[in-house]
Amino acid sequence: MFIAPALLLLFCVTIIPLGYAMGISFMKYNLARPASAIRFCGFDNYISILGNEDFANATLWTLSYAGIVSAVEIVLGMAIALALSAEHMNRLSRPFKTILIIPMMVGGAICGTIWKLMLYPMYGVVTCLGKQLGLGAIDWLGTPQYSKLALIMVSIWGATPMCLLILMAALMTVPTDISEAARIDGANTPQQFFHITLPSIRNFVALVVTLRVGDALRSFENVMTLTGGGPAKSTETIGAVIYRIAFTKSNTGQGSAASFLFFILVSVISVILMKAIQRGDQNGAARA
Amino acid sequence: MKGEMKMRDQRAVRARLGTVSLFVCLCVVSVYFVFPVYWMISLSFRPATEFLTEHPSLFTTRLTLEHYIAVLNGGYFLYLSNSLIVSAATVMLCLVLSSMAGYGLTRFAFRGRKALGTGVFLIRMVPGLVYIIPMYMIFRFVGLTDTLRGLVLAYCSGSLPLSIWLFMGFYEEIPSTIYEAGLIDGCSEYQLFRLIAFPLVASSIAVVAILTFLGASGRMERVHAGADADVQEPDKDAAYRHRADV
Numbered sequence: 361m362f363i364a365p366a367l368l369l370l371f372c373v374t375i376i377p378l379g380y381a382m383g384i385s386f387m388k389y390n391l392a393r394p395a396s397a398i399r400f401c402g403f404d405n406y407i408s409i410l411g412n413e414d415f416a417n418a419t420l421w422t423l424s425y426a427g428i429v430s431a432v433e434i435v436l437g438m439a440i441a442l443a444l445s446a447e448h449m450n451r452l453s454r455p456f457k458t459i460l461i462i463p464m465m466v467g468g469a470i471c472g473t474i475w476k477l478m479l480y481p482m483y484g485v486v487t488c489l490g491k492q493l494g495l496g497a498i499d500w501l502g503t504p505q506y507s508k509l510a511l512i513m514v515s516i517w518g519a520t521p522m523c524l525l526i527l528m529a530a531l532m533t534v535p536t537d538i539s540e541a542a543r544i545d546g547a548n549t550p551q552q553f554f555h556i557t558l559p560s561i562r563n564f565v566a567l568v569v570t571l572r573v574g575d576a577l578r579s580f581e582n583v584m585t586l587t588g589g590g591p592a593k594s595t596e597t598i599g600a601v602i603y604r605i606a607f608t609k610s611n612t613g614q615g616s617a618a619s620f621l622f623f624i625l626v627s628v629i630s631v632i633l634m635k636a637i638q639r640g641d642q643n644g645a646a647r648a
Numbered sequence: 649m650k651g652e653m654k655m656r657d658q659r660a661v662r663a664r665l666g667t668v669s670l671f672v673c674l675c676v677v678s679v680y681f682v683f684p685v686y687w688m689i690s691l692s693f694r695p696a697t698e699f700l701t702e703h704p705s706l707f708t709t710r711l712t713l714e715h716y717i718a719v720l721n722g723g724y725f726l727y728l729s730n731s732l733i734v735s736a737a738t739v740m741l742c743l744v745l746s747s748m749a750g751y752g753l754t755r756f757a758f759r760g761r762k763a764l765g766t767g768v769f770l771i772r773m774v775p776g777l778v779y780i781i782p783m784y785m786i787f788r789f790v791g792l793t794d795t796l797r798g799l800v801l802a803y804c805s806g807s808l809p810l811s812i813w814l815f816m817g818f819y820e821e822i823p824s825t826i827y828e829a830g831l832i833d834g835c836s837e838y839q840l841f842r843l844i845a846f847p848l849v850a851s852s853i854a855v856v857a858i859l860t861f862l863g864a865s866g867r868m869e870r871v872h873a874g875a876d877a878d879v880q881e882p883d884k885d886a887a888y889r890h891r892a893d894v
Binding site: 616 | 679804
């Protein structure tokens with residue numbers, strides 16, 4: 361009775377479209393052709409998308425991008441969170457806590473736009489800074505390596521604050537008496553961190569990892585606004601490829617097939633990470 | 649005695665040094681995180697000659713409001729009211745539905761409850777792009793494209809899984825004895841929800857509302873993905889407008 365309304369909406373707006381998308385993915389369906397050209401074609405779409413070089417490249421890039429980005433974000437977020445919660449930083453850290461979460465208020469598309477302004481070849485402020493530092497005129501958005509670097513930099517800028525926020529909250533849950541006892545027993549700071557702090561916030565870390573990896577895999581807006589997938593498709597994530605196939609090329613059938621493969625990829629990775637969380641839970645329970 | 653004093657001094661010096669170096673590191677990191685925002689705001693007040701130059705200056709005294717005037721004359725209030733209406737409606741609808749669904753999923757033991765909970769969580773993992781094509785077709789079929797109602801439905805479905813999940817966590821905190829007391833006092837199931845369970849989680853609603861609101865405005869780009877030419881316009885006005893729009 362209570363669940364029904366929500367389920368009904370979820371059913372209408374997510375399950376039915378999912379089924380519909382599944383149906384389309386088995387059809388030869390191109391919006392640019394007349395409706396009479398629509399017909400069932402079995403696994404053709406899947407086969408052609410798996411043989412599509414762009415899709416393969418994008419998958420590789422998306423995976424490495426998601427890996428790098430989430431690793432840096434979490435390590436950086438952790439480092440800042442530790443620095444901010446260090447005892448002797450008590451009063452100094454307050455302004456930083458406010459300042460550092462500002463990027464969280466900026467949505468993905470705007471984040472890409474701001475940075476694009478800053479990375480412009482001629483007028484961009486970052487480019488000018490590079491020139492003054494003697495790095496020469498770097499074409500941030502025009503060369504594959506640099507635009508990949510730029511994309512990574514921008515994503516880190518946008519998402520580290522969220523990691524920081526969760527990790528800071530996590531660090532507050534660590535009881536101080538254990539670390540004090542360890543310090544008296546002669547543990548140094550790294551030992552305290554790896555043997556006490558990290559295990560006790562393990563679940564939070566797992567949560568951040570799952571969220572961030574999932575988001576990074578699905579990142580689309582910042583890619584589209586920052587580089588548009590270019591130069592020469594080098595920064596196209598899977599999302600951007602699907603968008604290009606399904607909307608720019610109007611090949612809806614193939615786009616749906618690609619979406620499904622993408623969905624499977626994301627769910628497999630998410631489920632693996634979720635399993636890691638559950639294992640962490642059991643360990644925590646066993647220890648307690 | 650003297651040695652002990654010296655050691656204490658050394659420790660104090662080291663602690664001070666640690667604080668200073670941490671502070672410097674944090675300042676450097678903060679520049680990375682704050683500068684883009686500063687730059688965006690600063691550019692929005694500058695005349696075009698100030699930023700279309702090879703040597704942009706960090707500060708300027710030549711300020712102008714022309715971009716804001718241009719934006720405000722360009723139908724900005726319509727965008728703003730659209731955003732506010734859609735976000736507010738999404739939050740309301742989502743709160744009503746998810747508070748009920750979360751209650752149902754925690755209060756009653758029925759077959760498939762766990763599977764339902766997991767299913768809700770898994771739906772959150774589906775990349776939004778999967779929906780775009782079929783959702784567009786279905787909305788076109790029922791005449792919801794280009795309407796704010798359609799947007800509300802689309803955003804709401806995106807926010808529901810997480811909100812339901814959060815509400816389930818809140819309701820689990822309520823001890824079952826409270827429900828039993830309510831039943832003995834003659835509450836109907838609906839009254840249990842409205843008079844007991846919902847008021848008890850009411851303080852947590854702000855969290856869900858904020859997350860839904862942020863989610864609804866953030867998803868903006870996703871649903872009209874490419875249709876929004878403004879986002880790609882390399883103009884600080886557009887950037888600023890869209891920032892405020894969201």
